[in-house]
Amino acid sequence: MKSTIVGVDLAKKVIQVCTCTNHTVRSNVEMTPNEFTQFLANSKPMSVVFEACSTSSYWKQKALFFGHDAHLISAKLVASVRQSQKTDKNDALAIVQSALLPDVRFISGKSAQQQQLQSIMRLRELCVKQKTAISNQLIALLSEFNISSSNRNGGLKGAVERTLADSKNEFSEHFRSSLDTAWKLYIELSKSLVIYDQCLENSIEEHPDCKKLLKLEGVGPINAINLYIALGCGDLGGFNKGKDASACIGLTPLQHSSGGKNKIGSIGKHVKNTIVRSNLITGASNFVNHVIKREAKTAKEIWIQGVVDRRGIKCAAVALANKTVRTAFAMLSQGTEYRADFVKPLF
Template identity: 60%
Template sequence: MHNIITGVDLAKEEIQVCVCKRNKVQSNQAMTPTEFASWLASSKPMTIVFEACSTSNYWKQKALEFGHDARLISAKLVASVRQNQKTDKNDALAVAQAAQLTDVSFINGKSKEQQELQTLVRLRELAVKHKVAVQQQIKSLLLEFNIRVSPSQGGLSGVVEAVLEDAENGFSVVFRQALNTSWQHLQQGIESIKQYDLYLEKAANEHETCKSLQALEGVGPLNAVNLYMALGCGEMGQFETGRDASACIGLTPIQHSSGGKVKLGSVGKYVKNNMLRSCLVSGAMSAVNQAMRRPAKTKKEMWIQQMVERRGKRCTAVALANKTVRTAFAMLANGTEYKAELLAA
């Protein structure tokens, strides 16, 4: 670190900049984004620490361009360090103070390419949420008329078509038009998800790291991009081991250790990035189902089959997801490729 440490609290319209030198505050002032960009360009190289937020990656990239030592720090850590009430000045000061703590873990930022991949994933997640919301609303509203959706009736598609085509069910023209509009909206949502899947597949296949991650069991384009975002650029922090990465994602038992006694609880479901955990476990479950349909060809498939016999498919899926994260971490850390080990003939 440089002698001068600057803590920056980012906001949309105003940026608070606290400059500290030898544990003393030199200045703590607010700037507009334009003024801050000019300040970065004119200032001598220093350590600039940003509180991790939606615009922190952009400003870290700009600070690096101007020769500064730019870093990101957890907002949760800053909140625990902040003294007195929450103001922009106190936040900026807390960022600078938190950066000087012993053995503090900084967060890796994202490059522009990594931000683009993140955008594809987030847009797909939003489309999935909208699809599920519309789907559930249509089902609930039809249930108000005691119209139940069941597979025997062709699912939601068959029920909606039957309601629209039945001229003797007593529904008004306006109601039919509104239901049809909602149904078309749902169809558009489904098509948009398919389109995002194509974008993700293309992006993952064009990216060498994501392409190599797809060799892992239960890892497709979506999970490959998710793993690269979580491990390759350290969205959740810098990990020293694969176990640390797996624990952060929520695939290892929660520890309740004290007084030299190690106590392991259940595998935690409530984690920061629950969507990542869900996707990894879903992909692992698909690999487990596939491995159970045929004789084992690899040592990993043999392990899956033995694990299913002992603990069942759900526990096996979580365990496989755990192995996947650790293997992906090793691949990214060492620059190696994954090749499944075949069983001896």
């Protein structure tokens, strides 16, 4: 790290900047975003440490552009180091103190391409939630009038269209208009979801790393992009090994060791990457259910069938998702392609 360390506490309208040289605080001042940009442009190369937040990747890219050594640090670590009350000045000072800790682990930021892909994924996730919410609400409201929306009667679409077309059901014009508006919103959300999926598929064609991840078992466009966002940056997400990446996503058992006794539990329920983990396990589960219904063709499929026999389908799906993350890490770090190890038939 450079001799000068700058701790930056980011906020919406102001930025607190603490400059430290030779373990001595030189300044701890508040700046506007424009003033901070000028500060980065006019300063000599130094280490700039940001607390990880929503805008930290953008400012890290700015600092790197101006020739500085930029890092992101965990907000949880900063909170544990902060000695006084929570203020912008104390936070900026705590960022510097956290960066000076021995063997500190910094967080990797995202590139502009990864931020764009992540934004599309977030828009898609919100669209799915909104579509599901409106569907459930329409089904519940129609059921209060004893109107069924079963699949054999055309599903929700058939129920809504029959309700709007029936002039003898004595519904008011206000209710009909509201129901029609909600149904049109559901249709628009369905169209938006198709557009988001198409954008993701087109984005995969523009990113070779995403495209080669599709060869992994149980990995589709969504999982390929999630893995690329988590692992595809220049320093591979700040992970040294594939098992570290898998542990960060929440696919490894929790460990509680003390006094020389190692206790291995189940995978944790509360992790930061719940959506990524859920998608990976769902894709792996689909592949496992497909493999157990036929004869194994590869060494990995033989391993999956063995895990299913010993521990069941759910454990096999989690184990496959764990192996998928590690394999993806090796592919991205070494620049290799995935090749399945096919097993020769006995006869």
